[in-house]
Amino acid sequence: MNEISVTKLNKMPRESYVLVDVRSESLADYGMMPGAIWVSAEDIEKGNIEKIENIPADKKIVFYCQIGQKSQEICGLPCFEGRDCYSLKGGYMEYLQDELSRSEAGAKQEKAEESIRKKFHKQLFSPFAKACKTYKLINEGDHIAVCISGGKDSMLMAKLFQEIQKHRQVKFDVTFLVMDPGYNKENRALIESNAKALGIPVTIFESTIFDTVDTIEKSPCYLCARMRRGYLYSKAKELGCNKIALGHHYDDVIETILMGMLYGGQVQTMMPKLHSTNFEGMELIRPMYFIREADICAWRDYNELHFLQCACHFTETCSTCHTDGTTASKRLETKHLIAAMKKDNPFVEANIFKSVENVSLNTIIAYKKDGVKHHFLDEY
The missing domain is CATH 3.40.250.10 (Rhodanese-like domain)
Known part of the structure; x- marks a missing residue:
């Protein structure tokens, strides 16, 4: 060979x-x-x-x-x-x-930060700041664990948090948190190298999630995502944080909405923030909520950056999973469907996004709140 x-x-x-x-x-x-x-x-x-x-x-x-x-x-x-x-x-x-190994760390950091302030300010920093303000994601005195998986989304999110801290409008602390769920040495080194090159001081802790999900035949990606979040909440709380930040973006949101309808028979969305049900006093926030994936890719490519995607033991033999545990095949189908519809209707993405903001309960057969189902006949 x-x-x-x-x-x-x-x-x-x-x-x-x-x-x-x-x-x-x-x-x-x-x-x-x-x-x-x-x-x-x-x-x-x-x-x-x-x-x-x-x-x-x-x-x-x-x-x-x-x-x-x-x-x-x-x-x-x-x-x-x-x-x-x-x-x-x-x-x-x-x-x-x-x-x-051949790149100059200082130069990469400087170029990446300058591009956020100038070339990509409108596409990246402005929607980041808008989401933080619109959904009240950052409050005075917060200590936020910025969760870094090593991918393009979370790495950019870390840089955006560093940038917004420089504006000093709200005083808050951040910890850039990386969980090693069982990466091989090459993947671990890639995350550490990228963080160093971009000037992100990461705190790394280890878990055995990959070993656990290796024994699961059905829905390992879903279990992995659930376990990851639990470990992140736990470590963040241990470090004195009251919030964890995840790097889900606008495209993740609209794909999740459509996937819920097509594959789950339900109307729901990926919320910009939510309270943890298992870790008292902890919240999850998604400050990349208004940022388009294409703009993230453009920033990555402009700066000649190379990031990690899925690094689990299944990566070489299956379609990779998404950070929320959905399989890439279903998410890719949904992504292609949205792209096809956009050819005929350029507003389709915005309409999907807005659909969960404009729900008329008077025209809904039934809905659930706090696990309790309410039917329109209950008050007919």
Whole structure:
């Protein structure tokens, strides 16, 4: 099996090879190696390899997956016999580590912060501040645990909290909290490297969540998300915090609303803040509530940043989960549905978002409040 290291790849003339990303769509959307084309391993195994067949015969083909396992299988498929194929050793994660090792931390932090203040102020800082004001997310004397998973959303949220603290309109404290649920050393190092490069002083604590959910066959992603939140609440409270902040954004909200209808038969939303039911005195806030995912990606790409997505033990063999425990396949379907509807109606996203603000109880058959169901016939 032909394997090639990132170091050796970097020494090859760029025009001599073509990179092929074989990861799932959700992982590829999160970030790809520059110049790569995307053809999922699933499509390749089904024989959908037109993009690859169009690669000139004189060019090497370098396949990469997340950690270098699946790409080895793809590289050895009979359909690629006779082609000069390689599997990238260590996969995308190895590429990220190499990128971080060669980057200058101070320069990255300065550029990222300046872009929040200037180029992306309207798209990122303004909606962040608006959500905090609209939903009263930050109060005088708060101690907020800013929960960092290592992904683009939570890393940006940390930078936005640092920026809003500089404005000194409300006095509050923050702790940048990272839970290591059982990451391998490469994923742990990636989070630490990104935090250092961006000037985010993280507090890291460990749990055994990954080992626990490894034994669960049904809905491991849902259980993982529930357990994560419990551990975060517990550690935050131990550190003297009264709130935890999560990095869910506008697109997460509208996808959740639609998924509830399509897959759950219910009307509900992802709330901008809520009280914890199991940890007295604790609240959860979502200050990225008005920020669009496309703008987060634009900020990430402008600053040439590479972040972690899902790093669980299932990542290489399934569609990745979402931070709320929903499977990526359902969320991706919903994302595609919204995009398709937007082609005919450019207001569809805003209308979905507003739908849960404009509920007329007089035209609802039934609704639940505090677990009690109320039917329109009760007062007819």
